[in-house]
Amino acid sequence: MTKLIFNRRRFLGTAAVSGAALASPAYLRRGFAQSGGEVNIWTYNDFVPDAFRRQFEADTGIKVNIRLVDDQGKQFNLLAAEQPNPTVDIMTVAGHRFLQFINSELLAPLDTDRLSNWGSINPTFSESDWATIDGNKWGAPILSGAEVLAYNSEIVSEEEALTWDTLFSDKYSGQTAYIIQDMMSIIMLKMGYDGNMVAYMDDPDEAARIVNEAKQFLIDHKPLVRKYYDSGAEFQQMMVNQDIVLGHAWNGPAAALINDGFPVGMTIPREGSYGFVYTFNVANNAPNADNAYTFLDALLASPEIGAAMTKASGFISTYKGADQYLNELERKSTSFPEEQLANLQFFRAEANEMKYGLVDPAVEEIKAA
Numbered sequence: 001m002t003k004l005i006f007n008r009r010r011f012l013g014t015a016a017v018s019g020a021a022l023a024s025p026a027y028l029r030r031g032f033a034q035s036g037g038e039v040n041i042w043t044y045n046d047f048v049p050d051a052f053r054r055q056f057e058a059d060t061g062i063k064v065n066i067r068l069v070d071d072q073g074k075q076f077n078l079l080a081a082e083q084p085n086p087t088v089d090i091m092t093v094a095g096h097r098f099l100q101f102i103n104s105e106l107l108a109p110l111d112t113d114r115l116s117n118w119g120s121i122n123p124t125f126s127e128s129d130w131a132t133i134d135g136n137k138w139g140a141p142i143l144s145g146a147e148v149l150a151y152n153s154e155i156v157s158e159e160e161a162l163t164w165d166t167l168f169s170d171k172y173s174g175q176t177a178y179i180i181q182d183m184m185s186i187i188m189l190k191m192g193y194d195g196n197m198v199a200y201m202d203d204p205d206e207a208a209r210i211v212n213e214a215k216q217f218l219i220d221h222k223p224l225v226r227k228y229y230d231s232g233a234e235f236q237q238m239m240v241n242q243d244i245v246l247g248h249a250w251n252g253p254a255a256a257l258i259n260d261g262f263p264v265g266m267t268i269p270r271e272g273s274y275g276f277v278y279t280f281n282v283a284n285n286a287p288n289a290d291n292a293y294t295f296l297d298a299l300l301a302s303p304e305i306g307a308a309m310t311k312a313s314g315f316i317s318t319y320k321g322a323d324q325y326l327n328e329l330e331r332k333s334t335s336f337p338e339e340q341l342a343n344l345q346f347f348r349a350e351a352n353e354m355k356y357g358l359v360d361p362a363v364e365e366i367k368a369a
Contacts, residue, residue, distance in 0.1 A: 024304070033364055036061040039291040042069050042079075043092040045233055046256075046312035047143065047278070052305055056298050062194070062291050068298045070231035072097050073181070073360065079106050079283065080302035086283045089292040095130045096196075096347030097279040098138055108284045109136035114293045118299035125277055125318040130349065139279025142306075143315035146268060146275045146336075147182055150254035152239065153265040161267045164190050167246060177238055177250035180218065180363045182229050182274075185347070186248065187214040190271040197351040197358075200212055207351075208358055215362040219369045229365065232256075239264060255314030255333035269338040275346045278315065310334060 036234070040060055041048065053064050069075045072094055079086060083106060093101055101107045110119045118126065118140075125131065125141035151161045160166045164186065167176055185195035193210045194200065200207035226244055229235055232253030238244045239257060249266070257264045281290050299305060306319025307326055316334045317323070323331055336344075 017105045020219045032317050037288055037291050038063040038065055039065070039090065039295045040065045040088050040290050041090045041092075041280075041295075042067045042075060042088050043090070043144040043280075044278070044313070045231070046314075047092060047309065048299075049305070049308040049312050050293060052285045052299070052308060054296065060294060060298070062293070062294065073356070076100060076104075080104055084178075084285050085287075086285060087287070088283050089286040089288045090280050090295065091283060092278055093139060093281045094347070095139070095141070095279060097132070097352065098279075099349040099352050101281070102133060102138060103353070105284055106291070107138050108282045108286065110138055111293070112137055114299060115140070115297045117297050120303065120306075120320060121318050122320050128301065129277075130157060130277075130346070136359045137279040140300065141279050141318040142299070143309060144275065144277045144318055145251045145315040147186060148249055148251045148254060148266040149269050150235075150239070150245065150249040150251075150257075150266040152242070152263060154263045154266075155245045158265060160266065161246065161265060164269045165273050167248065168221045168224055170224070172246060173243045174226050175243075176225050176247050177227045177229050177235065179226065179230065180366055181359060184211070184214050184220065184359050184362065185249055185274055186320070187217055187273075189273070189345075193219075195274065196348040197355040198348055200353065201351050204354060207354055211358040211362050215366060218366050222366065222369060241253065248272055249264055250315070251315035251334070256312075257314075259311070260332055261287075268343045270337055270343060272343045272345060275344050277318070277346075303366060345368060 006035070040066065043066060045068055046065060048064070056062065057064055067088070069092065077098070079088065079091065082088070093107070096104060097182065106220070121141055125144065126217060130255035131137060131141065149161050149164060149167060156172070166172065167178065181249055188195040188210055191213065197207050200210065227238065229238070232250055235247060235249050236253050254264055254266045281295060282289060285291055303319045303321035304325050306322035309315070310317045310322060310326060311330060314333065326334070
């Protein structure tokens with residue numbers, strides 16, 4: 001085994017070089033009128049490429065203020081606390097969490113007529129069933145991904161990484177990490193249940209029993225995990241430092257490590273996993289709604305921007321033709337074998353009120369156990 005020689009300084013350095021390489025006058029294909037003001041965005045790390053942000057500010061005079069988020073639940077609670085006068089204009093909501101935000105009147109329906117570049121999005125994402133609720137679009141799909149088992153390929157074999165059982169094995173005790181809330185859905189699926197909980201909407205007692213079973217599994221295996229984490233950057237740093245050698249992760253952070261030359265692999269294990277789509281959404285009562293639409297339309301202006309978002313985040317672009325601007329390694333790090341893709345389901349939102357009403361308290365009980 002060759003010990004990793006990469007460190008945090010090198011990781012951050014290569015990331016900075018990659019970001020600088022994205023700067024290009026080709027980003028915005030057409031000019032946007034100087035309107036000034038600002039736009040406030042809550043989003044995940046690297047979802048707005050630095051080069052695009054700088055050029056957008058120069059071309060429009062609109063200052064882009066970004067507040068990083070790392071959890072959908074925290075974002076929901078913060079936005080709910082701010083209504084009816086939110087400080088945010090654009091937020092990043094996963095498609096399977098739409099109903100929670102919509103039912104609480106936290107999002108404004110998206111006026112796609114104000115987005116001349118709406119057609120840049122692959123219809124697989126923009127016109128899918130989950131994207132339209134009550135006859136309205138509620139967000140612009142920007143990136144898609146999956147919950148994967150990521151591993152140090154110099155220590156863990158690909159065969160071992162083809163099952164979630166390895167994550168809970170004594171062999172790698174103290175060398176694993178995962179996001180508890182996401183793992184709850186995966187554990188339910190691993191046990192043969194519907195992790196979306198749609199199948200139990202008419203049987204809340206059965207839903208509660210299943211969540212309790214998954215909760216108990218994670219409590220029983222708690223001595224094996226090194227850390228419960230929240231953000232993709234935290235997962236990356238643990239892998240770089242060899243604090244962990246495998247863990248549940250979003251494919252984006254794992255792909256970013258692969259593209260930076262780290263010995264990382266990722267799989268969709270045979271027991272199955274879930275896919276998701278991230279969208280940019282306009283807040284209900286957004287203080288700078290006009291600037292929000294100007295920003296979204298600029299972001300959709302070119303497949304090169306979609307490719308830049310993939311390069312920066314590691315997630316799969318929803319833009320038509322974005323893959324043409326990725327190199328071979330980047331394309332490889334954002335794809336999976338067909339036999340693994342067959343194990344993937346998409347998160348669904350129909351049962352979210354019941355699901356998260358059960359899962360969120362269970363997560364706190366696992367942490368406290």
